Amino acid sequence: MKIITSLHETDFHLKSTFWLCITAGTLVLPFAYYHLVYQDLGIGIGGLITSLSLFLVAGLIYRKSYKTIYTFIWLTPFTTVFVAYLTNKIGISGTYWCYSTVLLYYFMMSERQAWLSNLLFILVNFPVVWQLLETTEAIRFTVTFLLVCIYSAIFLRVITKQYSELTHQAITDKLTGLYNRTLLQDSLTHAIRKTKRTQTAFTLIVMDIDHFKKINDELGHDMGDQVLVQLGAFLKGFFRESDKVFRIGGEEFLILAYNTVETDCVHQAEELRRSIESLSLIPDRQITVSIGVAGLDSAEDWKQWMKACDMQLYEAKKGGRNRVVASSIDQLNKKSFPGLKVSSTPV
Numbered sequence: 001m002k003i004i005t006s007l008h009e010t011d012f013h014l015k016s017t018f019w020l021c022i023t024a025g026t027l028v029l030p031f032a033y034y035h036l037v038y039q040d041l042g043i044g045i046g047g048l049i050t051s052l053s054l055f056l057v058a059g060l061i062y063r064k065s066y067k068t069i070y071t072f073i074w075l076t077p078f079t080t081v082f083v084a085y086l087t088n089k090i091g092i093s094g095t096y097w098c099y100s101t102v103l104l105y106y107f108m109m110s111e112r113q114a115w116l117s118n119l120l121f122i123l124v125n126f127p128v129v130w131q132l133l134e135t136t137e138a139i140r141f142t143v144t145f146l147l148v149c150i151y152s153a154i155f156l157r158v159i160t161k162q163y164s165e166l167t168h169q170a171i172t173d174k175l176t177g178l179y180n181r182t183l184l185q186d187s188l189t190h191a192i193r194k195t196k197r198t199q200t201a202f203t204l205i206v207m208d209i210d211h212f213k214k215i216n217d218e219l220g221h222d223m224g225d226q227v228l229v230q231l232g233a234f235l236k237g238f239f240r241e242s243d244k245v246f247r248i249g250g251e252e253f254l255i256l257a258y259n260t261v262e263t264d265c266v267h268q269a270e271e272l273r274r275s276i277e278s279l280s281l282i283p284d285r286q287i288t289v290s291i292g293v294a295g296l297d298s299a300e301d302w303k304q305w306m307k308a309c310d311m312q313l314y315e316a317k318k319g320g321r322n323r324v325v326a327s328s329i330d331q332l333n334k335k336s337f338p339g340l341k342v343s344s345t346p347v
C-alpha cells in the first residue's frame with residue numbers, strides 16, 4: 001500500500017495552501033497599492049508581483065495543475081530578493097514579512113524544497129539584517145526567525161505522519177491488511193475514467209469462500225479468522241502490485257485487475273481457484289472459493305460494474321460453488337478449464 005509521505009500529495013494540504021495563498025495575496029495587495037501610489041515604486045511593483053504570483057498558485061491548485069517546483073524556481077528567489085530589498089528600504093519593519101514568508105514556504109513546497117528555500121533566504125537576508133539592525137535586535141531577529149523555521153518543519157511533519165496513519169487506517173481492513181470498502185468506489189470510478197480516457201482495460205474479480213459458516217461453526221471463529229488472514233496474504237502475493245485487492249465483506253474479496261481484459265482475467269481466476277483448492281490452509285480440510293469475473297465493457301458506472309460481477313458470483317454459487325463464472329467464458333476454450341462455467345447472465 002502506498003503511504004503518504006508528503007503533505008503535498010494530500011487534498012487537505014492543497015486546500016490549506018490554496019486558502020493561505022488567497023489570504024496572503026489579498027493582504028499584500030493594499031501594501032502594494034499604498035507603495036505604488038504614495039511611496040516606493042519598487043516595493044509597490046514587488047508587492048503586486050508577489051500578490052499575483054500567490055493568486056496564480058491558488059489558481060493552479062484550483063485547476064489541479066500545481067507543482068511545488070513552480071514555487072521553488074520562481075517564488076522562492078523572487079520573495080527572497082524582494083524581502084531583502086524591502087528591509088533595506090524600510091528597515092526593521094521589513095523583517096516582519098520574513099516570518100510569514102518562511103511559513104508559506106513550508107506549505108507551498110516539499111520539506112526539502114522549503115529547507116533549501118530557507119537556506120537561500122537566510123544567505124541573502126541575514127547580511128542585510130545584520131548590517132541594518134543593532135546587534136541585539138539582529139540577534140533577536142535571528143533567533144525568532146530560526147524558531148519559526150524549526151516550528152514550521154516540526155508542525156508539518158507531525159501533521160503529515162498523523163494524516164498518513166489515519167488514511168492508512170481508514171482504507172485498510174484490520175484483519176487482513178487488504179484494502180477495505182472505503183476505497184472501493186473511488187478505485188472503480190477512477191478505473192472507469194481511465195478506461196474512457198486511455199482505453200486501459202480493467203476487470204473485476206469477486207471471490208467468496210464456500211461454506212465459510214461451516215468452518216466457523218465447526219472449528220471456531222478464530223480458525224475462521226486465520227483462514228481469512230492466510231487467504232488475504234495469498235491473494236496479495238498472487239496478484240501484481242498494480243492490481244488492487246480488497247476485502248469487501250466477511251468472506252468476500254474483490255480484485256481490481258489493472259490492464260487486463262476479461263478473457264485473460266478468467267484464466268487468472270481459474271488458476272487462483274485451483275491454487276486455493278490445493279492450499280492446505282486448515283489441516284485435513286479443503287477450502288474452495290467461488291469466483292465471478294466482469295470486464296468493464298458494458299458497465300456505465302461503478303455500481304453497475306459491481307452488480308455485473310456479483311451476478312457472476314451468484315451464478316457460480318448457484319451452479320454448485322468451487323467455480324469461475326464470467327459472461328465471456330463462451331469465447332474461451334472450455335475444455336482446458338473444466339471448472340469454468342458459461343453464465344447466461346448478461347453483463
Ligand SMILES: Nc1nc2c(ncn2[C@@H]2O[C@H](COP(=O)(O)OP(=O)(O)OP(=O)(O)O)[C@@H](O)[C@H]2O)c(=O)[nH]1
Pocket residue numbers: 175208209210211212213214216220221222223224225228249250251317321
Ligand atoms: N471468522 C470470521 N467469520 C466471519 C467474519 N465475517 C463474517 N464471518 C462469517 O462468515 C460467514 C458467512 O456465511 P454465509 O454468508 O452463510 O456464507 P457461507 O457459509 O460461506 O456460504 P456460501 O457463501 O453460500 O458458500 C458467517 O458465519 C459470518 O459470521 C470474520 O471477520 N471472521
